[in-house]
Amino acid sequence: MEQTETRIRSILSHLTPTSLLETVNTSAVAAADTNQTAAAVSAPPIIDKQRTQISKWDKDEFRDFLEVNAAYKPVRAKLNELLRDPLFAPVYNMTVEQWRELTLQRAVKVIRSGLISISEFNRDPMKYLISMETINMSDSSLSVKLGVHFSLFGNAVLNLGTEKHHLKYLKDIDTWKLPGCFGMTELGHGSNVQGVETTATYDKDTQEFIINTPSDSAQKFWIGNAALHGQACSVFAQLYIGGVHYGVHVFVVPIRNPDGSIAENVRIMDNGHKLGLQGVDNGRIWFNNKRIPRDNLLNKFGDVQPDGTYVTSIPSKTKRFGSMVAPLVGGRVLIASSALYATKMALIIATRFATNRRQFGNKNQEIPIIQYLTHQRRLFPLIAATVAYNFPINHLKLIYCEPNKTAQNVKDVHVWASGIKAVVTWHKTHTLQTVRECCGGQGFSSFNQIPALKSDLEIDMTYEGDNHVLLQQVSRYLLVELQKGRYNVTLSNHGSKIYNADFQLHCLKWKESHLVQTLSTKIMTALDQGRGLEYSWNDNLDLVTALGKAHIERITLETFQASIKKASLNIQPALELCRNLFFSTKVVDDLGFYLCNDGMTQETAVKVQESINLLCGDMLPHALDLVNSFDVPEQYIHAPIAKADYIQEFRYGLQRKY
Known part of the structure; x- marks a missing residue:
């Protein structure tokens, strides 16, 4: 028995190496408003020379790069100033009646400010989108209430009505005289x-x-x-x-x-x-x-x-x-964009907490939980995906706001909005659940924002189109393109340069191509056998959903890489790290598909699988800077666990009520 205990102690000592403990920088804490770098630790040794290594990168430039259009910064700034009013401060423990009354007061305050107008929905749709997604960071109920009034009711009058309706209703809609x-x-x-x-x-x-x-x-x-x-x-x-x-x-x-x-x-x-x-x-x-x-x-x-x-x-x-x-497709654009901002907020809170929260290790020097691989494997792929999804959403905003849309533009907006809304809201929900768990009991406290984000935004996956139904629209479009000979098929996918952007794009394109061809073959076979289109479609809904998701993953990587090419050398390494981790995670999530359909050699599959740990190690010294460089104004992060000294936030006798 004594020998067994000695052996266990020996194993545990190897699981908590002294070298790791000695590298923890105890003074490096999350200073949110200064973008202070996370606790510095030794990253795993570099094994693959293809991987981009990060030394220094420009955090402010990174934040600006995530913005869809810098010209609209004043729009966001004016709303941020309005939303600093005490009326918009977080309130808890209200009854439903009190919530509704407060939301009404906030809605009237925003409307009377004149910062949002239904007439801008067509004249300057980008301003409207940015305004609404900013409001959503402050209060989801307020955003939805205003969205119903402007984006849905007002938009119906504006774009389904004619001049007589505009003259009769729009002024009263803009002033809340006609809710x-x-x-x-x-x-x-x-x-x-x-x-x-x-x-x-x-x-x-x-x-x-x-x-x-x-x-x-x-x-x-x-x-x-x-x-x-x-x-x-x-x-x-x-x-x-x-x-x-x-x-x-x-x-x-x-x-x-x-x-x-x-x-x-x-x-x-x-x-x-x-x-x-x-x-x-x-x-x-x-x-x-x-x-x-x-x-x-x-x-x-x-x-x-x-x-x-x-x-x-x-x-x-x-x-x-x-x-x-x-x-009405603008509603899907707005939901996707707002969901991504909620995801960013949750990751900011969780990553700051993980940098400060210490658990296990030497008695006087416990280890920040962000050092543990299990924590990195949960958080870091979500950070990478959140950065990645930023770029197809920005592209969607731009084509949606294009003043003189062609028929193809209109079709692209519909397909992109349907698919991106589905995939990004699922990503948001998965992220919120994961960060809730990563924050332990603190993630269960309403004061730390995550529970409210989880409950308020759960509806994203259902309203403005159920996500599974929306992905069917994406797949239907791809099948039509294939039948008309406008879909370029990728036939093979053998290669091993897993950090090469061209190989990564080829990989995701192969998966999409394989799915669209398989789906087409199955449906045509069923039709030849006398089964109706409705039945053959229903029999293959698993493939339909998988194809819709695969298409969005491919265009995400495509737009991400196109944006990386335009980025300066100051931020390219950070973006490439996120791209590599996004790609590896998506492939590993569906590794069985690649191996079962000869889409990847076993050797390459092993490389991709092992790359996630390596890339998490690469991201570790930069994770805090990455989330602090998200384009989220600091005023919307009020969770105590996101503060530089979260323990101080909870000291006995503190006037702030928790």
Whole structure:
């Protein structure tokens, strides 16, 4: 027994080498506002000469490089100043009613500042996107409440309506005189908007539309701003004229009177307590022969003349519907961008805490937990991926904000927005869960921000399109491109230069190509066997989802590398480190696919697998600087564990209430 204990002690001494303990710099703590470098430790020896080594790099330039457009810094600065008002300070332990009241006060404060306007949605969409993602860093409920009012209700009036609607509604939308909500989702229909049950029947005798909820499954459900504050709703309904069905159209329907009372022939109920976003008053709406004027039809793509004649420049119901929902893609752009900022905030908090939090080691010199490989393997790939996703999102913003879009631009925006929204919100959710665990019990405290980010942003993966459904849209596009001969197939993928950008791109392109060809073959075979397209598609939804994700991973690496080529030598090494770790992690996550389909030799697969530990070692001395160089204003990081001395933050008798 004594010999066994001696042997265990010997093994443990090797697991905690003296050389590691001696290299810990006990004075290196996370000074958030000075970008102080993390505790310096000896990185693992360099084995592969292909790996880019980092010595010094420009943190301020790195931060600027992540910004989509430096010209909009004043926009963010003005909002940052407004959001320093005590009204926006963190508050905890509120009831749902208190949350909603505070969110309303904050919304009115922002609107009255004049810093956000629905008219800017088209005139300067980049300004609008940057404004909303900044607000989301301060308060997710506020961002969603304003987003429902401006991005959804206001955007519907702006881009589905015509001049008469603009003159009648836009000024009141901009001033909150007409608080709005967005009536698309029903209890029985969410993603399948073309299948909504609400009806709008034209009465030519009175020149009115009669809005009806024909069943309980047709009730408008999860409608933001509906439970308390909304006065008008942009309602998606099936249009009928003289018994003829003309497909889904959108109508402005009053749901409350100016005094706040519920409008005649409208019923509203509260959706009640939710997982998060307690400040948003989600509600349910029913219509019982609710009559509205003919002019309340948002008629940009289809109109009804006084005598009941239907006129449109797009005869096809499906194409007309596509034109109606196309302007709403901006919501997906904003969700993806805001999700990435939430991810950055969480990683800032977790990495600073990991640098300061000490556990195990010598009695008087415990080791910062960031030194442990298990911690690095959890955090560092997430940091690398967050940097990587910054660039396709920036590209998406640019093509979305392009003033004179071509048909291809419009298609690209739709495909990119659908796929990136899905992949980045999943990345955000995985990151938030991981950092919650990495911060231990502190990650469970609301004061440390992570729980609020987790609960408030959980809905990202569902609203504005369920992620799995969105990836189907991406895959459908790729199949069409393949069938039309516009998809360039990558046939083989053998090579071993795992830190070479061309090899990395070839690798991800091969995976995408293999998936699109396999999916196409399976569907065509099923069709040849007499199975319908709907059934053959459903039988291969696993491949459909995998293909959508593979496409986004490929374009992420592609845009990332294109950006690295434009970067100065001051920051290229830091960017390349993130690119290498992003690539290795994505390949290892799906290593079975590569090996099973002869997409990579076993020797190369082993190299990629082993590279993650090496790259984590390379990132260790720079991880804190990387997250501190994220483009997140310091005012939004108020977690005690993100402070330079988190123990001091929790001393007994401290006036701050935790």
